[in-house]
Amino acid sequence: MPLFDKIMLKSAQLKIIGAAAAVVLSLGTIVPAAQAAEGEAAPKEQNWSFGGFFGTFDRASAQRGFQVYKEVCSNCHSMKLMYFRDLTGLGFNENEVKAIAAEYKVADTNDAGEPIERTALPADPFxxxxxxxxxxxxxxxxxxxxxxxxMAKARGEGGETDGPNYIYAFLTGFHDAPEGFKVPDGLNYNAAFPGHVTAMPNMITDDAVTYTDGTKATHEQEAWDVVNFLMWTAEPSLEDRKHIGIKVILFLIVFAGLLYAVKRKVWANAH
Ligand code: HEC
Incomplete structure (x- = not known):
């Protein structure tokens, strides 16, 4: 092989090995904390199971969070992108999903085209x-x-856990207003909400729900669980995305090793 080609090959190998090393090294770096808007304290970073490179959902928590959503939040908030059948991804079996759907009535039309109300099915939206x-x-x-x-993706500065950190701070941020801070009638003070005045009342209090798995339903526990649920609805395929990432990195490592072996072989007799 002409020397020039060898040199080109060598520099290409080095680049690829370098790029692979850079990717591997960057794994250790953590997404920088969200920059808070002026005057607002950045929500505290929480230790979510779905954060980081190997993150997975805490399904037991997210299932409890669904209970909080169902019994509390869904009195005011819609979840237009969710269908009952999606709940199988959270670990509910088909009979459980059928039973959850059957708690609701939906408007439909019968075969004669007349409007009717029927029991909801797994294929119906929330x-x-x-x-x-x-x-x-x-x-x-x-x-x-x-x-x-x-919502878990819509709030925050774009870092993976910014939205969850903010929602947790918001749900646990309903306090008495500091002295001298005027909260208009019908609105509520919230430490995390921009401007600190929100139309949402404090909806999660200790024992706002009774968990079926025996977990104590403190205010913080309910907030924690519902955020785990909201992260799952915002990105149900998060685990797949992370698994693919891991496979790509493993491939790059093996590939870098192969390239190095080839390089040694090619250059072995180049004296
Ligand atoms: C009584 C009705 C009501 C209930 C129940 C309720 N919310 Fe709200 N929520 C609101 C209203 C109204 C707003 C809009 C607040 C505003 O813009 O000032 C809001 C806003 C929000 C926001 C957005 C905050 C922001 O930064 O804009 C989140 C997140 C939220 N709610 C989560 C929840 C969760 C989780 C639950 C269940 C634990 C819940 N809410 C229960 C009425 C409610």
């Missing part, structure tokens, strides 16, 4: 508490409770 946004706003001090399907 129940929407209000017929439209205006009705939702009218019932909530003029503010429509936002749809929660993608």
């Amino acid at each position: 129940h929407n508490p209000f017929p439209n946004d205006k009705a939702a706003a009218a019932a909530n001090g003029g503010k429509t409770p936002p749809d929660l399907s993608l």
Whole structure:
């Protein structure tokens, strides 16, 4: 092989090995903490099971979170992207999903084209508490409770755990207003909400739900569980994405090793 070609080959190998090493090294770095808006403290970083390179969902917590959503949040908030059948991804079996759906009624038409009400099926979307946004706003001090399907991704600065950290801080941030801070009638003080005045009342309190698995339903536990649930609804395929990442890195490591072996072979007799 002409020397020039060998040199080109060598520099290409080095680049690939270097790139692979850079990817491997960057695995250890942590997403920088969210920059808080001026005057707002950044929500505290929590230790979520779904964070980091090997993150997975804590399904027991997310199932409890679904209970919190169902019994508390769904009185005001829609989840338009969720269908009952999606709950199998959270570890509920088909009979459980059927039973959950059957707690709701949905509008439909019969074979004669007349409007009817029937029991919901796994293929139906989650129940929407209000017929439209205006009705939702009218019932909530003029503010429509936002749809929660993608909420865990919609808040924060874009880092994977920013949204969950913020929602947890928001749900645990309902306190008495500091002295001198005026909260308008019908609104509520919240330490994490931008501007600190929100139309949402404090909805999760100790024992707002009774967990079927015996977990003590403290205010913080409920907030923690519902955030785990909201992260799952926002990105149900998070685990697949991370597994693919791991496979790609393993491939790169093996590939880098192979390239190195080839390089040694090619250069073995080049004296
Ligand atoms: C009584 C009705 C009601 C209930 C119940 C309720 N919310 Fe809300 N929520 C609201 C309203 C109204 C807003 C809009 C607040 C605003 O813009 O000031 C809101 C806003 C939010 C926001 C967005 C905050 C932001 O930064 O914009 C989140 C997240 C949220 N709710 C989560 C929940 C969760 C989780 C539950 C269940 C534990 C819940 N809510 C229960 C009425 C409710």
